[in-house]
Amino acid sequence: xxxxxxxxxxxxxxxxxxxxxxxxxxxxxxxxxxxxxxxxxxxxxxxxxxxxxxxxxxxxxxxxxxxxxxxxxxxxxxxxxxxxxxxxxxxxxxxxxxxxxxxxxxxxxxxxxxxxxxxxxxxxxxxxxxxxxxxxxxxxxxxxxxxxxxxxxxxxxxxxxxxxxxxxxxxxxxxxxxxxxxxxxxxxxxxxxxxxxxxxxxxxxxxxxxxxxxxxxxxxxxxxxxxxxxxxxxxxxxxxxxxxxxxxxxxxxxxxxxxxxxxxxxxxxxxxxxxxxxxxxxxxxxxxxxxxxxxxxxxxxxxx
Ligand SMILES: [Zn+2]
Numbered sequence: 001x002x003x004x005x006x007x008x009x010x011x012x013x014x015x016x017x018x019x020x021x022x023x024x025x026x027x028x029x030x031x032x033x034x035x036x037x038x039x040x041x042x043x044x045x046x047x048x049x050x051x052x053x054x055x056x057x058x059x060x061x062x063x064x065x066x067x068x069x070x071x072x073x074x075x076x077x078x079x080x081x082x083x084x085x086x087x088x089x090x091x092x093x094x095x096x097x098x099x100x101x102x103x104x105x106x107x108x109x110x111x112x113x114x115x116x117x118x119x120x121x122x123x124x125x126x127x128x129x130x131x132x133x134x135x136x137x138x139x140x141x142x143x144x145x146x147x148x149x150x151x152x153x154x155x156x157x158x159x160x161x162x163x164x165x166x167x168x169x170x171x172x173x174x175x176x177x178x179x180x181x182x183x184x185x186x187x188x189x190x191x192x193x194x195x196x197x198x199x200x201x202x203x204x205x206x207x208x209x210x211x212x213x214x215x216x217x218x219x220x221x222x223x224x225x226x227x228x229x230x231x232x233x234x235x236x237x238x239x240x241x242x243x244x245x246x247x248x249x250x251x252x253x254x255x256x257x258x259x260x261x262x263x264x265x266x267x268x269x270x271x272x273x274x275x276x277x278x279x280x281x282x283x284x285x286x287x288x289x290x291x292x293x294x295x296x297x298x299x300x301x302x303x304x
Contacts (some may be wrong), residue, residue, distance in 0.1 A: 002224055011036060014278040017199075019209035024216055031228070032221030033190065035214050041164040044214070048121040048162075049137065055124040056214060062128040069104045069130075070281030073267035077239075078108045079094065081184055081295075082277045085153050088297045089182040092151040098139070103129040110134065117146045139172055152178040157186040158293070160225060163213045170229035174300055182299040183231060186239070187296045189285075190216040194243035202246065204253050216220055219294055231298035238281045238291025240266045 013026040016033060025036035047053040068074060093114025097106050100118025103201035107130050118135045122128055126135045139302075146152075156171055160166040174180050188208070189195075199206055209216075217225070221231055245252055245262045252258040270277045284290040 011038065014202070017206045017209060020213060021208040023211050024206075024209055031224035032218075033216040033239070035209075035211075038164055039211070039214065040210070042271045044164055045121075046237070047212075051124050052121075054162075055122045058124060059128065062125075065073075065104070068264070068267055069108075073106070073264075073271050074104065076270045076274050077278070078105055078112075079243070080275055081155070082109075082113060083275075084235060084237065084295075084297050085158050085182070085184055086258065089153065089299055092153055092181050094152040094178070095148055096146065096152060096154050096173070096176070096178075097160075098154060098156040098169075100135055102133045103135045105157070106134050107131045107296060115146070118155070124289065139176065146176075146178065150178060151181050152176075152180075153181055154183040155185075156183060156194045158188070160185065160222070161187050161213055161217060166215060166225050167228045170225070170231070174230060176187065180300050182234075182297065183226075184295065184297050185222065185226065186293050186295045187215075187222055188213075188237060189289075189291050190218060192243070192289050192291065194241055194247060194290055195287050198246055199245055202251075203252070207253050217294065219296075222294055222296060226296060230301050233296050233298045235297040236285070237278070237295040238285035239293040239295065240277075240281060241284055241290040242266065242292040244290075 009023065011027045011029050011034070012029065013028040015025045015036065017024045024033050026033050027036075033061075059170050059224060062092055094117045096111050097103070097116065097118040100120045102125050103118045103120065106116045106118040110131065116134065119137075119139050120135045121137050123137075126137070129135055153159050156170070159203055160169070163169050170183070190208070191199075195208070198204060215221075226233055242262065250258065252262045273280075281291055285294075
């Protein structure tokens with residue numbers, strides 16, 4: 001898809017799918033798929049800062065996640081993400097996690113690599129964090145606390161799909177007073193071949209279309225956002241092809257308990273296989289487009 005104009009003021013393009021009264025369009029103006037119409041940005045900002053918003057009633061989810069972290073089940077992914085940053089962008093010991101949630105990655109980085117802070121608008125997520133003092137509600141506040149002019153990486157995991165203006169968000173992040181080397185971004189990999197097969201054959205419709213899920217990226221659409229924000233993609237990767245479980249008959253879609261078991265199985269697999277798992281995901285993504293999420297490492301142009 002070719003991006004035609006910026007900033008996007010008029011969104012036009014064919015509708016591609018709908019679910020529960022929500023419609024997704026292929027937007028030629030933005031260069032990626034998103035909800036049509038787009039929600040009001042102020043409504044979205046309030047929703048994420050509201051204790052009754054995105055993380056409402058999430059305490060049980062937080063407890064399960066904390067258990068997984070205490071068991072070291074996320075360490076392989078965090079170690080692998082760090083290796084990709086070092087490999088593509090060279091060494092740096094500081095990182096800002098944009099949309100940090102409860103901040104477990106921030107804690108892991110601070111424990112293992114160097115200095116880390118997170119930006120997280122939700123007071124519920126911040127108050128359930130193992131490192132609440134390292135999380136800040138807004139970007140400027142975290143940048144002031146984190147100043148020093150040292151090289152810094154950015155990380156945005158499962159954030160850009162929730163924003164009305166992902167390009168503007170990234171541009172604000174690179175305007176902080178550090179020397180930004182680059183970013184590692186993770187977003188869902190929408191309408192990948194496995195997901196497409198579930199939509200067409202499993203009777204669950206476009207289950208992933210949701211009012212909090214504004215943008216629907218594939219590799220090309222995410223590349224448009226990153227380039228528009230001033231980044232140059234250097235490496236493309238993917239996470240576990242979760243949809244295989246659904247297609248194999250372990251129907252986790254719409255079943256939270258099964259979903260948790262599938263999630264735990266995936267983490268256990270990565271704990272046992274280590275980097276071999278991520279190498280396998282890379283092959284499946286490159287050859288078949290499989291992978292629940294896309295991961296991209298990108299450098300900020302003209303800075304390194
Ligand atoms: Zn648009």
